[in-house]
Amino acid sequence: xxxxxxxxxxxxxxxxxxxxxxxxxxxxxxxxxxxxxxxxxxxxxxxxxxxxxxxxxxxxxxxxxxxxxxxxxxxxxxxxxxxxxxxxxxxxxxxxxxxxxxxxxxxxxxxxxxxxxxxxxxxxxxxxxxxxxxxxxxxxxxxxxxxxxxxxxxxxxxxxxxxxxxxxxxxxxxxxxxxxxxxxxxxxxxxxxxxxxxxxxxxxxxxxxxxxxxxxxxxxxxxxxxxxxxxxxxxxxxxxxxxxxxxxxxxxxxxxxxxxx
Numbered sequence: 001x002x003x004x005x006x007x008x009x010x011x012x013x014x015x016x017x018x019x020x021x022x023x024x025x026x027x028x029x030x031x032x033x034x035x036x037x038x039x040x041x042x043x044x045x046x047x048x049x050x051x052x053x054x055x056x057x058x059x060x061x062x063x064x065x066x067x068x069x070x071x072x073x074x075x076x077x078x079x080x081x082x083x084x085x086x087x088x089x090x091x092x093x094x095x096x097x098x099x100x101x102x103x104x105x106x107x108x109x110x111x112x113x114x115x116x117x118x119x120x121x122x123x124x125x126x127x128x129x130x131x132x133x134x135x136x137x138x139x140x141x142x143x144x145x146x147x148x149x150x151x152x153x154x155x156x157x158x159x160x161x162x163x164x165x166x167x168x169x170x171x172x173x174x175x176x177x178x179x180x181x182x183x184x185x186x187x188x189x190x191x192x193x194x195x196x197x198x199x200x201x202x203x204x205x206x207x208x209x210x211x212x213x214x215x216x217x218x219x220x221x222x223x224x225x226x227x228x229x230x231x232x233x234x235x236x237x238x239x240x241x242x243x244x245x246x247x248x249x250x251x252x253x254x255x256x257x258x259x260x261x
Contacts, residue, residue: 027051029222052220054200056102057109057124060159065113065122072111074144077137079106083170091168098129106137107162110145112154121149124159127201131163134205138166139176142210146183150190159197160211164204173205180210188215198248198257200224218259219248225256 025034029051039046043063044053055063061070078095085091099105107129112121123145125132142158149156166173187194196214198207200223208227211217219225226246234241244250248260 028053050221052200052222054127054161056128057104057126057159060124061109061111061113061122064157064159065115065120066117069114070111070122071113072109073148074110074141075105077106077141079135079137079169081168082136082172083168085168085170087168094130094168102126102128104129106141107132107135108138108141110141112148119152119154120157121145121152121154122157122159125161125206127161127163130166130168132161132206133163133166134173134176134180134209135166135169136172136176139173139179142176142180143183146180146187149192150187153192155193155195156187157195157197158211158214159199160202160206161199162202162204162206162211164206177205177209181213184210184213198223198225203227203229212256217257218261219251219257221248221260223248225251 023036025036025039026032027034027046027049030046030049032046032048034046034048039053044055044059045051046053081091081095083091098107104126107127108123108125110121110123112119114120123142125138146156148154165177184194193216194214195216196211196218198211198217198219200220202211202219202223202225204227207225224246225248230241230245242250248257251257252260
């Protein structure tokens with residue numbers, strides 16, 4: 001296997017696609033040149049400016065759960081093109097590309113694992129898969145994860161990272177907002193705790209539904225969290241937005257979060 005083929009294989013196995021395969025990595029925020037091994041040991045946080053790198057679902061599983069404890073569920077669910085949608089590309093082509101680049105069938109990884117020996121249900125969204133958008137399969141996997149958490153009385157943890165609803169699925173995608181929100185309501189009735197970890201970016205239909213309905217909502221520093229983007233709002237209102245609009249820190253000030261960690 002050539003060096004290039006080996007790098008491609010590593011990318012498909014969960015190594016962040018936009019991080020070079022060299023021993024040095026450039027920080028996307030401050031531009032510092034970082035030693036890759038040291039960056040990994042520092043949990044993918046720049047030790048110069050505290051910038052949190054965007055990492056894969058597999059990386060989050062490795063960071064949050066006890067080693068070797070994760071077991072995936074509902075792995076076989078795959079997006080389909082019910083509306084025969086096409087923009088500049090066919091939706092089926094976008095699905096194939098996302099599957100090839102991520103090695104996954106959908107924009108979310110779900111399963112169970114342990115944190116300090118305590119079993120939890122966990123879901124981690126993947127922005128690399130069509131912007132981590134909330135399509136029918138993502139919504140279904142979330143609901144099934146909630147049902148599993150209720151049945152087994154497992155605390156639920158969701159790491160959310162998304163560009164919002166998946167436009168290629170039209171109303172079928174928008175329905176997932178109500179579907180997942182109702183599932184979280186049932187979770188609350190069952191007295192099963194729900195913790196949401198919002199990471200950059202978490203926007204649109206995801207931040208407007210299940211992601212912010214958790215019992216405890218925390219976010220990474222600097223994460224962008226909003227329903228509509230700043231440019232859209234400014235073009236619509238013709239007014240300049242305040243500094244820090246949509247940031248995790250601003251959301252904390254406004255009471256939308258419990259902590260920035």
